Amino acid sequence: MTIYDFDKTIYDGDSTVDFFLFCMKKRPRLVRFLPLAIRLSLMYKLCIISYKDFLRAGERTLRVAAAQFDDLNALICEFWDKHEHKIKDFYLAQKREDDLILSGSCEILLDEICRRLGIRHYIGSRLDLRQGRIEFLCYHENKVKAFSERYPGAEIEAFYTDSMLDLPMMREADIVYLVKKNRVRLWSEHTAV
16 A cells, blocks of 8 residues: 655645635635744744644634534535645656555545545544544654554555654655655665755
8 A cells, every 4th residue: 555645744744734725715814823823833833832732722713713604515615726736746757546645634634635546445534523623643753553444454555645743654665755846755664864
C-alpha cells in the first residue's frame, strides 16, 4: 500500500487554512477567529498547550463558525471547484486505485476531493459539526494509530510526506519520500539531518 499525506504533499498548500480563508470571504465576520486559530495552532505545534486544550479551544471556535453556514456540503463543493487545481501533477501522474490518503485535514474536506480523484481510501481528522466537537485529530502519532486500527497488519510500501512531524508514520514504511513543492526525494533516517 502506498500512503500519502495530503497538505503540502499532494495538495499545494494547507487545505484547512485555505478552506477557512474561503469561508472568511463568504462570511467576513469570521475574521475575528483568525488570530486565535493561528495562536492555538502554533502553541500546539510548539507543545505549549496540550492536545486536550487544543481540542477544547478548537471546538468552541468550530461551534460558532459552523453555525454561520446552512449548507456545508455545497460550500465544500464550491471550495473544491476553486481549489482542485492545487492537486500536484506528480501525484496525478502516479496515483493508483489502492492509494491511501492519511491526513490531518478534516474528513469532511477530504470526502469531496477524494471522490473527485477516485480515491477510495482515506483517513483524516473527524469532526461532529452538529455538536461542534473534534472527535479525532489525525496528527503525528495518531496517524499510526488510525492506520493500524483501520488496516491491521497492512504493509506500507511507500509513504509520501512533506514534514518530519510524520516521523512516527515514516518509521512504519519500507520507503519514504519527502515532498517539497514539486520536488520528490527519497528519505532515509540514516542520512537525515
